[in-house]
Amino acid sequence: MAPTLTLYGLIAVGVYLVSLILHRIFGRSILDNIDGPPSNSILTGNLPALFDPDGWDFQQDLEENYGEVVKIRGLFSKPQLYVFDPVALQSIVQQSDAYEEDPIFMKVYGLLWGPGIQSCIGADHHRYRKFITPAFAPGKIREMIPLFYEVAEKVRDGLISPFVSGGPSKVDMDPAYASSLIVAQLDLNNIFGRTSLEVIGRTSIGYSFDSMIPGQDTRNEYAETLKELLPTVFKFKLFFPFLPRACEIGSAAFRRFVVDVIPSKTLHRARDMVDLMEPGYHIEDDSKDIMTLLLKANLTAEEGMFLTDEELVGQTGLLISAAMDTTSSALDRIFHILSLHRDVQDKLRAEIVEAPEHMDYEQLGSLPYLDGFVREVLRLYPPVTPVMNREAWRTVENTTLPLGTPLVGVDGQLITSIPVPKNTTIYIAIQAANRNRRIWGDDALEFKPDRWQNGKAGAQTERLCGIYGNMMTFLGGGRSCLGFKFALLEIKVIMSVLLRSFTFSPADDSIKWKMSGMIAVPSVEGKVELPLMVENLKH
Numbered sequence: 001m002a003p004t005l006t007l008y009g010l011i012a013v014g015v016y017l018v019s020l021i022l023h024r025i026f027g028r029s030i031l032d033n034i035d036g037p038p039s040n041s042i043l044t045g046n047l048p049a050l051f052d053p054d055g056w057d058f059q060q061d062l063e064e065n066y067g068e069v070v071k072i073r074g075l076f077s078k079p080q081l082y083v084f085d086p087v088a089l090q091s092i093v094q095q096s097d098a099y100e101e102d103p104i105f106m107k108v109y110g111l112l113w114g115p116g117i118q119s120c121i122g123a124d125h126h127r128y129r130k131f132i133t134p135a136f137a138p139g140k141i142r143e144m145i146p147l148f149y150e151v152a153e154k155v156r157d158g159l160i161s162p163f164v165s166g167g168p169s170k171v172d173m174d175p176a177y178a179s180s181l182i183v184a185q186l187d188l189n190n191i192f193g194r195t196s197l198e199v200i201g202r203t204s205i206g207y208s209f210d211s212m213i214p215g216q217d218t219r220n221e222y223a224e225t226l227k228e229l230l231p232t233v234f235k236f237k238l239f240f241p242f243l244p245r246a247c248e249i250g251s252a253a254f255r256r257f258v259v260d261v262i263p264s265k266t267l268h269r270a271r272d273m274v275d276l277m278e279p280g281y282h283i284e285d286d287s288k289d290i291m292t293l294l295l296k297a298n299l300t301a302e303e304g305m306f307l308t309d310e311e312l313v314g315q316t317g318l319l320i321s322a323a324m325d326t327t328s329s330a331l332d333r334i335f336h337i338l339s340l341h342r343d344v345q346d347k348l349r350a351e352i353v354e355a356p357e358h359m360d361y362e363q364l365g366s367l368p369y370l371d372g373f374v375r376e377v378l379r380l381y382p383p384v385t386p387v388m389n390r391e392a393w394r395t396v397e398n399t400t401l402p403l404g405t406p407l408v409g410v411d412g413q414l415i416t417s418i419p420v421p422k423n424t425t426i427y428i429a430i431q432a433a434n435r436n437r438r439i440w441g442d443d444a445l446e447f448k449p450d451r452w453q454n455g456k457a458g459a460q461t462e463r464l465c466g467i468y469g470n471m472m473t474f475l476g477g478g479r480s481c482l483g484f485k486f487a488l489l490e491i492k493v494i495m496s497v498l499l500r501s502f503t504f505s506p507a508d509d510s511i512k513w514k515m516s517g518m519i520a521v522p523s524v525e526g527k528v529e530l531p532l533m534v535e536n537l538k539h
């Protein structure tokens with residue numbers, strides 16, 4: 001009896017899936033008239049190409065060969081939209097009642113960290129955001145600058161150590177200059193991963209993950225795991241859509257049993273990582289860190305606004321994760337570009353050495369070339385890779401996406417707005433928006449720090465709704481990055497300290513940028529690393 005029932009059950013599921021696929025392929029969709037690339041597979045659509053670690057060419061094809069809203073195919077060929085039209089973007093990020101963060105990603109974040117700002121929508125998100133925003137006010141970030149310098153100077157000392165003592169890195173003496181100049185090949189990805197974790201650890205929970213002792217690679221297990229966590233979890237991205245339902249099947253113990261018996265090393269690695277993150281970290285100091293600010297704010301929060309202990313802990317894990325990989329990716333890209341453009345590097349160094357050794361909030365913002373350089377890198381190479389998920393969701397059955405530039409439909413007619421059915425996945429194409437020729441000019445794809453004057457790039461007439469520099473790097477609207485000023489100051493402090501002491505040039509290895517999870521990372525022969533030649537100027 002039981003096997004027959006199981007068989008009928010399986011047949012029913014099979015029939016449902018086949019009818020779903022047939023409906024998707026042969027049924028009509030209101031989005032049929034939007035142009036886009038052919039689907040690569042009935043089952044997975046264009047998703048493998050979109051999420052491929054080397055998917056830059058596919059993204060470029062979307063950016064250059066269709067309109068500013070492109071139709072792609074998702075699971076079971078469901079139509080999805082890849083959007084970089086500025087008016088459409090504004091409508092998406094600002095109409096929080098019509099569009100919300102994809103519930104699937106919310107679920108993933110919630111499973112990894114517990115309740116927190118990136119794992120919820122609606123009123124809960126509003127409550128978290130209102131609660132956390134004051135911790136990132138300019139006055140609070142100003143107080144963190146000495147700590148940024150403290151960490152940056154430890155990094156500098158750490159970089160000097162292999163030069164003086166041999167250290168753990170490959171040391172390559174230039175015989176002609178051996179007595180005066182010393183050059184070493186160092187993996188800056190490792191160094192910036194440690195740096196950004198140390199900065200966010202110290203500022204968010206007053207905890208030092210890494211003593212940054214010169215010459216010692218002392219990253220702890222939590223730090224190592226954190227770095228690997230999202231890339232590992234993202235290996236299962238095609239299964240994400242099933243997560244919300246899967247999490248409702250049986251008890252937690254049963255779901256754990258299922259994970260244990262599935263014969264997948266990667267899944268077991270992800271399970272072990274989440275276990276390790278569970279106990280969290282130990283708070284050593286309670287002075288000015290963000291956690292202390294949140295705890296204090298909790299004491300005086302009005303009814304319904306305070307956070308539970310579980311929420312506070314979840315929040316901190318999310319903050320560390322939001323800050324670490326993004327800032328480390330930005331630093332990697334910055335130093336890779338510096339190594340490739342020696343003239344730019346020299347010009348920056350000249351500006352920096354003229355400035356005070358320890359700059360305050362205003363001074364860090366007032367070096368024009370440094371400011372233009374950072375803006376240009378973050379425009380052309382946003383660390384969060386071009387796709388961010390949002391979904392037209394339940395409050396309205398269907399919604400309408402307004403367009404700044406009309407599209408030519410598949411039927412050859414002009415389209416001035418797009419009716420979007422409920423539950424349509426929309427990708428905010430951050431990089432495509434940042435490189436849109438209509439906004440940035442014909443040289444949009446060129447790296448030109450000089451295009452920036454007083455925080456503005458040329459005579460732009462078209463606005464993007466991003467919170468920083470008319471670009472989408474930190475998003476805009478009610479889910480924009482809360483830590484963007486923090487990140488910019490951290491980056492500028494680290495650049496100013498390191499450029500005073502070192503020059504950076506390419507090593508022999510060829511560096512390729514990959515998409516890892518949602519973050520761009522440098523890699524050499526498949527391994528995440530950024531080998532650069534570093535020359536000590538203060539020998």
Ligand code: HEM
Pocket residue numbers: 101117118129200319322323324326327330382383384388473474475478479480481482483484486487
């Ligand atoms: C260059 C570095 C960074 C980049 C490019 C970046 C980018 C972003 C982006 C694109 C989002 C929107 C994500 C979404 O909608 O799911 C975001 C959200 C967020 N970021 Fe950042 N970020 C950076 C650094 C930081 C730092 C240093 C912190 C904290 C110290 C931080 C805290 C947050 C938080 C809390 C959110 C969630 C906001 C919300 O959901 O309301 N970020 N970030």
